Each structure stands twice: as C-alpha cells, then as structure tokens.
Amino acid sequence: xxxxxxxxxxxxxxxxxxxxxxxxxxxxxxxxxxxxxxxxxxxxxxxxxxxxxxxxxxxxxxxxxxxxxxxxxxxxxxxxxxxxxxx
Numbered sequence: 001x002x003x004x005x006x007x008x009x010x011x012x013x014x015x016x017x018x019x020x021x022x023x024x025x026x027x028x029x030x031x032x033x034x035x036x037x038x039x040x041x042x043x044x045x046x047x048x049x050x051x052x053x054x055x056x057x058x059x060x061x062x063x064x065x066x067x068x069x070x071x072x073x074x075x076x077x078x079x080x081x082x083x084x085x086x087x
Contacts, residue, residue, distance in 0.1 A: 014065050021058040028054050 031047035 014061055018058070018061050018065065021054055021061055024054040025051065025058060 028047050028051035032044055032051055035041075035044035035047055
C-alpha cells in the first residue's frame with residue numbers, strides 16, 4: 001500500500017552509486033585519453049565533460065557517506081511512515 005510520501009523519504013544506495021561513479025570515472029578518463037590521442041577533439045571534449053560530471057558526483061557521494069547514518073539509515077528504520085491501520 002502506498003502512503004504517498006515516497007519521493008520525500010526516498011533513499012539511494014550510496015555504496016552502489018560510489019562504485020558506479022568509480023566505473024564511470026575510469027571509462028571517461030580512458031575515453032578522454034584515447035580520443036585525444038586519436039585526434040578526435042570533439043569526442044575527447046565530450047568525454048572530458050563527462051569526466052568532470054562523474055568527478056563531481058563522486059565527491060557528493062563521498063561527502064554523504066562521510067556524513068554518516070543520517071543519510072544512510074540502517075535496516076531497522078522504515079523508509080516511510082507506516083500507513084494508519086484503522087478498522
């Protein structure tokens with residue numbers, strides 16, 4: 001049963017987002033270097049912009065991980081307010 005407040009109380013899996021950002025960082029770096037060496041300036045710039053975005057996202061994720069359980073509550077904390085059970 002939906003309570004209607006899920007977007008307000010949504011949580012992200014920060015560890016998964018961290019590893020996906022690391023994966024994206026590696027590939028964006030490889031793409032930037034490879035396209036720059038191949039003489040494809042447009043693609044190298046596109047990969048460089050992507051590298052910048054992924055680096056910023058990685059910094060945000062690391063900041064939130066370091067802030068502790070306020071942003072990563074444990075499994076004992078419900079993700080949303082339980083619905084009222086009225087007979």
